[in-house]
Amino acid sequence: MIAALAQPPHRTAEWQCTKCSVTNRKLVPKQTAVTDDRCLACHAKHLVWVGTRPVRWNAEAR
């Protein structure tokens, strides 16, 4: 069996909160282009999408 290889690769989406400027990180599947997350500090919900640099993602409050 190749169950161990079936685990999809993940990467870290790093995004900056537009409300309080805290940097948040979320582990997402490697193919993910858009996700949503909640700021750890102020709990504002954000739409997060991949940026020109693969580590720093764009974020917009929603």
Ligand SMILES: [Zn+2]
């Ligand atoms: Zn925040």
